[in-house]
Amino acid sequence: MTIRDLPTLNACLNATSAVLLVVGWTFIRRRRIDLHRRTMTAAFLCSTLFLVSYLVYHARVGSVRFPGTGGARTLYLGILLTHTVLAAAVAPLAIATFILARRGRFERHRRLARWTLPIWLYVSVTGVVVYVMLYRMRW
Numbered sequence: 001m002t003i004r005d006l007p008t009l010n011a012c013l014n015a016t017s018a019v020l021l022v023v024g025w026t027f028i029r030r031r032r033i034d035l036h037r038r039t040m041t042a043a044f045l046c047s048t049l050f051l052v053s054y055l056v057y058h059a060r061v062g063s064v065r066f067p068g069t070g071g072a073r074t075l076y077l078g079i080l081l082t083h084t085v086l087a088a089a090v091a092p093l094a095i096a097t098f099i100l101a102r103r104g105r106f107e108r109h110r111r112l113a114r115w116t117l118p119i120w121l122y123v124s125v126t127g128v129v130v131y132v133m134l135y136r137m138r139w
């Protein structure tokens with residue numbers, strides 16, 4: 001694996017996190033608490049691996065400019081802006097939500113998770129969208 005492979009890895013980790021978040025949410029709705037815990041831990045680990053890989057990639061490569069123009073560029077920048085702002089928020093939210101669950105503070109965990117889950121899911125999905133627009137589409 002080379003540095004050029006990391007964006008694809010990052011997109012895969014984001015996609016995996018998104019799927020695990022939905023599966024974990026489904027488990028808790030069905031009162032499958034142990035499966036929920038395991039699945040959400042896996043989502044947290046995928047997101048952590050993503051963050052490490054993302055930081056390594058951008059430390060080595062720097063910023064990558066979007067090659068498209070016009071409406072495509074406007075759309076990309078809009079998605080990127082919301083993705084970036086919410087990504088900065090989701091890291092502390094996910095950590096706090098995870099810690100609350102691990103400490104058995106389930107009522108506080110539940111209240112915070114109602115905010116964390118949709119933000120985390122949005123960030124994971126838009127991370128894949130940004131990857132596709134930046135690295136896979138031909139403009």
